[in-house]
Amino acid sequence: MSVASSDSAVRMSRFTRTLIYLFLLLFALFYLLPLFVMVVNSLKPLSEITGGNMMALPQVWTIEPWLAAWSTAQIGVEPTGLRPYFWNSIKMVVPAVAISTILGALNGYVLTKWSFRGDKILYGLMLFACFIPFQMVLIPMARVLGVTGLAGSTPGLILVHVVYGIGFSTLYFRNYYAAFPTELVRAAQIDGAGFFRIFWRIMLPSSGPIIVVCVIWQFTNIWNDFLFGASFADFDSQPMTVALNNLVQSSTGVKEYNVHFAGAILAALPTLLVYIVAGRYFVRGLMAGSVKG
Amino acid sequence: MGFLDINNATKAYGSVEVLHKVDISVEEGEFLVLVGPSGCGKSTLLNMIAGLEEITTGEIAIKGETMNGVHPSKRNIAMVFQSYALYPNMTVGQNITFGLEMHGTPKAERDRAMNEVAEMLQITQLLNRKPGQLSGGQRQRVAMGRALVRNPDVFLFDEPLSNLDAKLRVDMRTEIKKLHQNLGTTIVYVTHDQIEAMTLSTRIAVMNGGYVQQLGTPKEIYDTPANIFVASFMGSPSMNLLSAKIRVEGDRAMADITQGEGTVSLAMTNAGPRLKTYDGQTITLGIRPESITDPDGADRHSQHIETIQARIDVTEPAGSDTFVTTTLGGKDCIARMRADADVRAGQTVDLAINMEKAIPFDPKTENRIA
Ligand SMILES: Nc1ncnc2c1ncn2[C@@H]1O[C@H](COP(=O)(O)OP(=O)(O)OP(=O)(O)O)[C@@H](O)[C@H]1O
Ligand SMILES: [Mg+2]
Numbered sequence: 001m002s003v004a005s006s007d008s009a010v011r012m013s014r015f016t017r018t019l020i021y022l023f024l025l026l027f028a029l030f031y032l033l034p035l036f037v038m039v040v041n042s043l044k045p046l047s048e049i050t051g052g053n054m055m056a057l058p059q060v061w062t063i064e065p066w067l068a069a070w071s072t073a074q075i076g077v078e079p080t081g082l083r084p085y086f087w088n089s090i091k092m093v094v095p096a097v098a099i100s101t102i103l104g105a106l107n108g109y110v111l112t113k114w115s116f117r118g119d120k121i122l123y124g125l126m127l128f129a130c131f132i133p134f135q136m137v138l139i140p141m142a143r144v145l146g147v148t149g150l151a152g153s154t155p156g157l158i159l160v161h162v163v164y165g166i167g168f169s170t171l172y173f174r175n176y177y178a179a180f181p182t183e184l185v186r187a188a189q190i191d192g193a194g195f196f197r198i199f200w201r202i203m204l205p206s207s208g209p210i211i212v213v214c215v216i217w218q219f220t221n222i223w224n225d226f227l228f229g230a231s232f233a234d235f236d237s238q239p240m241t242v243a244l245n246n247l248v249q250s251s252t253g254v255k256e257y258n259v260h261f262a263g264a265i266l267a268a269l270p271t272l273l274v275y276i277v278a279g280r281y282f283v284r285g286l287m288a289g290s291v292k293g
Numbered sequence: 294m295g296f297l298d299i300n301n302a303t304k305a306y307g308s309v310e311v312l313h314k315v316d317i318s319v320e321e322g323e324f325l326v327l328v329g330p331s332g333c334g335k336s337t338l339l340n341m342i343a344g345l346e347e348i349t350t351g352e353i354a355i356k357g358e359t360m361n362g363v364h365p366s367k368r369n370i371a372m373v374f375q376s377y378a379l380y381p382n383m384t385v386g387q388n389i390t391f392g393l394e395m396h397g398t399p400k401a402e403r404d405r406a407m408n409e410v411a412e413m414l415q416i417t418q419l420l421n422r423k424p425g426q427l428s429g430g431q432r433q434r435v436a437m438g439r440a441l442v443r444n445p446d447v448f449l450f451d452e453p454l455s456n457l458d459a460k461l462r463v464d465m466r467t468e469i470k471k472l473h474q475n476l477g478t479t480i481v482y483v484t485h486d487q488i489e490a491m492t493l494s495t496r497i498a499v500m501n502g503g504y505v506q507q508l509g510t511p512k513e514i515y516d517t518p519a520n521i522f523v524a525s526f527m528g529s530p531s532m533n534l535l536s537a538k539i540r541v542e543g544d545r546a547m548a549d550i551t552q553g554e555g556t557v558s559l560a561m562t563n564a565g566p567r568l569k570t571y572d573g574q575t576i577t578l579g580i581r582p583e584s585i586t587d588p589d590g591a592d593r594h595s596q597h598i599e600t601i602q603a604r605i606d607v608t609e610p611a612g613s614d615t616f617v618t619t620t621l622g623g624k625d626c627i628a629r630m631r632a633d634a635d636v637r638a639g640q641t642v643d644l645a646i647n648m649e650k651a652i653p654f655d656p657k658t659e660n661r662i663a
Contacts, residue, residue, distance in 0.1 A: 183378040186345050187439075191392035192366030201391075205382035 042066060042261035049257050065258035069247070069266055073259050076246045082263055085243035089223060089270075091154050092239055096161040097218045103162070104169020104214060105207065109199050111170070112177040113185045123174060129167030134227050137164070145232060152234035160232060161222045169214050176210040177203065212278045220271050240267045294357060296321040296479055297342070297447055302351035304337050312337055312503045314351070319496075322477045328490040329500035330526070335483040338500075339449050342481060343372050355446055366395070371440035372449040375456065377432045379424035379439075386411075386420040389438045396443075410442045430461045437472070450482040454489065466492060487527045491515065499523045516650070521659040524579050524652065533585070534654075535622035537578040539571040546571075548578055548653070550622045552603065557621075562597045563649045565663040576662065577654040582616065584647040585628035587636070591645035599646045605636050619644070 041049055042065050044058040071081035111123050141160055142151070150156030180203065188198045204211075229239040244267045248260050295318035304312040312334045319325050327335045340346040342353055344365035353360045360368055371392075379388050389410060390403040398406075411417040414434045424432060433453060440448055453469075454462045470493055473480055484490055490497050491511045499506045499514060499522075507519040518524035518532075525531045537548035537559075546561045546568045559578075561568055568576075584592075591598050603619040610616075615630045628644055636642055653662040 181376060181378065183374045183376050184380060186340075186343075186365075187372065187374060187378040188380070188391070189345065190343060190365045190370065190372050191439075192395035193391075197395070202380055202382070 038261045038265055042258055042265060044258055046254070046256055046258050065256070065262040066266070068256070069259045069263035073247055073256070073263065074250045074253075075243050076250065082240060082243050082247065082266055085238055085240045086266070088154065088233075088237055088243075089240040092157045092161070092237070093219060093222050093270075096158045096165065096222050097215055099158070100162045100165035100169050100218055101211060101214045103166055104171075105173045105204065105211070106199065107166070107170040108173025108175075108177045109203055111174045112180070113182060113198075113203075114195070123170070126167050126170045129164070130171060134164075138227070138231055141228075142232065151232065152237060154237045156232055157228060157237060157239070160228050161218075161225070164228075165218050165222065168217060172210055172214045172217075173207070176207065180206065208281070212281050216274055216278055219274050223271050294354075295319050296323070296356060297481070298352070298354040298357075299338075299342070300352045300354070302338070302341060302353055303349050304334070304341060304346065305349045310349075310503065312341075315505055317498055317505065317508060319479060319481065321479055324473050324480045324482065324493055324495045326490040326494035326497045327481065327483045327500060328485060328487060328497055328526075329506075331485060333500045334503045335485070335500055336451055339372075339451055339481060339483050342447070343370055343449050344368055369443075369446045370449055371443050371445040371447075372451065373436045373440050373453045375452040377424075377436040377453075377456075379432060379435055381424055384421050384423055385416065385427070385435050385438075388424065388435060389420075389442050392439065392443050406442050410438045413441070414438050429457050430465065433457065433465055437469075441472075441476075446479065448478055448480045450480065452484055453482075454484070455486070469493060487529065491527070499526060501526075517661065518579075518652065519661055521577065521579070521654050524654070524661075528581055530582050530616065530627050532579045532581050532652075533621070533624075533626045535578045535580065535624060535626060536575055536656075537622060537653075538575050539568065539573065539653075541569050541572040548576070548651075550578070552601070552621055557601045559599050559601075559646065559648055559651070560597070561648065561651065561653065563651070564653050568653055568662050571653075571655075571662065575656060577656045577659075578622075579652040579654060580626075580646065581650060582627045582629040584650040585626070586645050586647075587630045587634045588643050588645045590631040590634065592647050595647045595649050597648045599648050600643050601646065602641055603644050604641045605638055608636055608638055 037054055040057060041054060043061055045060055045062055048059060069082055071083050072079055073081050111119050145151040145156045150159060184202055185198055188202050193201060224241060226241040229242045233239065233242060244263050247263050297319040299315055299317040302315045303310060315338060327338060329335055337346060341348050344360065344363060348361055355368060380391065383391065386407055389407050393403045393406060411420055414437060416434050416438060419427060419431060454465055457465060466489060482493060494511055496508065496510055497514050498508045501522050507514055507523045514523060514527055521534065525534065535550055537550045540547045540549055546564060548559045548561050549556045588600060605617050605619055607618040608615060612632065614632055615634055617628050617630055617636055618625050619628065620626065630636060655662055
């Protein structure tokens with residue numbers, strides 16, 4: 001009796017499992033379809049797109065559209081391709097991510113390990129920053145950038161993104177450090193380490209997973225931001241997203257869809273890369289934490 | 294003035310006072326144990342000595358120098374935490390020398406000190422491991438190594454053994470005691486385990502509710518507890534507390550205890566003169582289980598043994614002894630018999646009570662009647 005029932009349980013679970021995999025496969029296909037369309041069409045000559053099926057594989061494979069999108073396509077009025085804007089984005093994203101992550105870590109450290117009167121309220125206010133819609137800060141921010149003379153520059157954009165990112169990075173690090181044993185900080189104090197040395201030698205080296213989470217989050221958000229880039233950047237500081245928009249909107253001549261597709265993939269590539277590279281460390285960090293005991 | 298002086302130290306969180314005027318003076322080389330139930334303020338007091346908690350009022354001084362407001366790292370103390378607090382990102386060796394590094398000791402000297410300590414604690418082969426790769430006992434050793442390497446004036450231990458299993462706890466207890474005997478360092482040690490307190494200490498401070506109930510040598514605490522709390526907290530199984538009526542008979546005070554329908558009368562030979570003023574009143578009489586035995590097992594050096602007859606309710610053989618429960622003064626009373634004493638539940642047997650060790654308490658103030 002019990003043998004029979006356990007037997008049928010196995011068969012049941014195999015059936016359910018097949019079903020689950022089927023569903024997963026279906027959803028994966030569903031999500032991958034747009035990417036497929038983009039990749040396929042970015043590798044065709046324009047005539048194949050305008051004349052035929054979007055879903056078909058290229059008859060003539062070409063990387064011309066990619067080269068064009070990168071270095072020769074018309075962006076607004078200049079035929080520069082996306083390249084200069086790619087570097088603009090990098091110059092903006094890397095410092096903005098680094099600064100907002102480090103400040104978030106410092107905030108989390110202070111809020112959990114050096115509690116002071118009113119720290120809860122301060123933390124609440126910082127959390128509030130996570131929920132303020134972008135549109136609401138546009139005009140005050142424009143004023144601040146104007147007054148500080150940073151309007152239209154990369155440092156100005158960095159400032160905007162750091163200010164906006166600090167809420168989230170503080171949230172991440174505060175919650176992570178809240179579970180970090182206070183006894184370690186006390187032991188370090190007795191050992192004679194000061195505020196920054198405890199942070200640098202004890203807290204940060206144990207923060208791997210949360211740093212990765214924070215970097216992924218900030219990088220994705222800042223790289224993909226369009227509104228601040230469109231509002232506060234000049235020609236020589238415009239990020240990739242704004243340039244991509246200008247590429248697609250360019251009114252001269254025919255619409256080169258294959259170049260647009262290639263450009264869009266180029267614009268999305270760095271975030272994808274960050275996920276692939278850092279995501280693995282993220283999982284690894286979590287695993288290490290759980291086995292440590 | 295001692296080596297470590299705690300003068301009228303209090304601690305308040307907001308308006309709540311959690312430590313009330315603590316006054317303890319520790320001599321050089323002493324092993325002071327702070328013992329008491331959970332939440333009585335032991336860790337708070339230890340953290341105040343370490344400088345991790347501020348002192349609300351009063352003073353703490355080490356070697357005659359006041360420590361109020363002095364940073365923890367400048368007090369020349371070392372602390373072993375309950376969770377060991379080993380830095381997870383550093384190797385054992387780095388853990389041990391981190392404090393020296395922070396104090397600017399040159400690398401060569403740090404390594405020499407590290408090797409010396411590692412050898413003493415037999416952890417040399419672990420120096421390159423991370424704390425995550427150590428067993429509980431090994432972590433405990435590393436934590437002690439980190440404290441020892443700095444050669445501090447005072448060692449502070451906060452329940453260092455409570456995360457270990459029973460066997461390892463006993464082993465490490467012996468090691469800590471050896472360490473103290475070999476090095477002669479001054480130690481303040483927090484525990485809620487009264488056996489640890491008795492075995493390790495040169496003096497014990499029994500705490501409850503933020504008050505030091507009694508400060509004394511283990512023998513003083515055990516044999517002449519200041520009040521009912523100390524009497525019942527120290528010792529396992531805990532002291533029997535029986536209601537007894539005092540009757541003065543000539544120059545002796547007798548304690549009458551109800552037993553079943555009748556009464557047993559026990560002469561209080563070892564009590565102070567004040568007991569006679571309780572003539573006709575009911576007191577609480579404390580008798581430890583090991584002072585109630587089978588007649589063969591009674592203390593031969595005792596000047597005064599009373600023998601009563603009692604019915605056994607329950608027997609609990611514990612290997613080395615057999616604990617039996619009888620009813621005295623309307624309450625359960627535990628007696629300790631030899632392991633091979635032939636007693637069974639329901640039997641009536643002779644019990645020998647060592648009245649030298651019986652302690653009278655005032656039932657209202659709960660203090661010992663001296
Ligand atoms: N930050 C704080 N704010 C308010 N009360 C506190 C704070 N820290 C401790 N207390 C209180 O102080 C008292 C003493 O705490 P303490 O940690 O010293 O107890 P303990 O004797 O070490 O207990 P345990 O054996 O459980 O470790 C407790 O009643 C606790 O609630
Ligand atoms: Mg404690």
